[in-house]
Amino acid sequence: MQRRNVLKGLAAAAVFPPFRPGMAAPFRRVRPGEPGWPTAQAWEGLKAQVGGNLIAVEPLFGACRSDPQSGPCGETEQNIHNPFFIGDQAAGTQTSGWLDAWMSAPSVYAVRARHAADVAAAVNFARAHHLRLAVKGGGHSYQGTSNAADSLLIWTRAMNDVSLHQGFVGAGCEGRIKPQPAVSAGAGAMWADLYHAVTSEAGRYVQGGGCTSVGVAGLVQSGGFGSFSKGFGTAASGLLEAEIVTADGRILIANPCQNADLFWALKGGGGGSWGVVTRLTLRTHELPSHFGAAWGRIKARSDTAFVELLARFFKFYAGNLLNSHWGEQIAIGPDNSLKISMVCQGLDDMDAQSAWRPFFDWVTASHDDFEITDALHARATDSRHWWDIKGNPSMVADEREGAPPHHGWWDGDAEQVGIYLHGYDSLWLPASLLREQEGRVLVQALFSGSRFKTIGLHFNKGLAGAPPEAIAAAKDTATNPAVTEAFALAIIADGEAPAFPGEPRAPIDQNRARLDADAITSAAASLRKIVSQPGSYVSESNYFNRSWQAEYWGENHPRLAAIKAKYDPDGLFTVHHGVGSEAWSDDGFVRKA
């Protein structure tokens, strides 16, 4: 089957002028109505090449504009809070926009790809006709990098098959790398699909993302963190092989034994910059017997008590939780609250409870200073059922007719579905801050920053405390090495209900939204002051970050830039703040002089 796809890809490439690295680059990509926009006949040719799977893209709320009473309009309104519904729409983006940054905009046409040959046909067509190309999997880009007005979209949603291997060896790695258990997935698969196949059905573990509807290809290229990354490292670290269509229309295999430079770039170098990944293979691990959680909320009765609470928490964290077991989050609020939503792996119920007992006992005994506003708990359960939807009170099922029964999302992720962002920033916090003046510098900065806005600390998105092999594997990826020394990624973000173009809702209050964005900037500035070389996670970061090359990739950026020049010299794959995007206008249409 794969061989047939390769042959089809080569046949598709022959229809258009051959690509030679260094050939004259288009200075300006074409928009509909402009000279050079493909004729109806040319589009028909592409449609035939992709087995009819070329579709004219309707805006998400297009039906509401033409007929608000229609069935399709009602269906969209009813399902707009369902991330799987959004992902099923060619025009769907999981974030509806970002103040002063971008608004969700449909492509003109989409190729609903079924295999690598369809992708190669679309890549060749876009290159030959100087089109703006967008690539979309799960649609979860906060930065809006999987949608672009006036573009051709390559949409991988339908390429979602998943298969398990007992002993996988990459092509060309025979005799060099020993076989290992693995899972292969089409680029359009979501983590819900992999967790179902690998954990619920086969009793093993694959390192993916936290949010179940995120796309596998997008997350791996981001670096990728899941709830248990403190134990297993980043998702990119687990990549064993990728199939990818590059800008010249070739279908390549990238792994440690062939196209190794491209393979490395795919591990955290950012989605949408290297080509279109069509299939990925990831290492699987033995499943720990238990997964668990700790949760609750504490409110201090004074500022002084809150500083004391934070100091006590971080001392406790450094002594008891900074290890491979504990990940996920706390939230530090302007109302002097500390919300705990953490998870663990590899600890049974007793272990989980006793890990937290010293802290919970101290808080409970200090009731003059603190109020427990949500009861404090720590529990663990059989890991095999972690991603079960049925009977799981923390999961919301996709109840649409015909939806796979394993498709559902954590209720904690619900408020992010379709969100319109006011602002977003992130920063890795080095573990040395836990020791500096016994954590006082850190606590003071968190206290000051939280006066402006709630600060989330995602412990699973910093690898300090992870096993040495997880850290070594992360160092062999393109992600900023700062991740290996960070105990957490601080995230400060906020927004409002979905605001897709044409959606029936009250207009955005721009002034209020801008004040909110300013508060996010001020909170982040309090933390940036205490980190000498700030690093930020490429896919959960500030759209307006001016030092994005250094913050996303650190010392790895020059190597990434060289790989970009080798595989995509003419910038066919351009996304906001992607490697090589400096050469392009913000909308990706004009190559700067």
Ligand SMILES: Cc1cc2nc3c(=O)[nH]c(=O)nc-3n(C[C@H](O)[C@H](O)[C@H](O)COP(=O)(O)OP(=O)(O)OC[C@H]3O[C@@H](n4cnc5c(N)ncnc54)[C@H](O)[C@@H]3O)c2cc1C
């Ligand atoms: C609600 C939400 C929750 C999130 N949770 C997590 C989390 O738990 N952990 C974490 O690490 N990150 C998380 N993220 C960030 C997320 O991992 C990245 O945004 C990721 O890139 C999304 O991948 P996608 O396929 O869903 O998105 P898309 O928007 O489809 O793609 C993201 C980028 O990757 C490119 N891309 C997609 N598919 C391909 C492909 N096949 N080949 C080449 N390029 C491709 C796109 O062009 C785009 O530039 C979250 C984001 C959101 C919005």
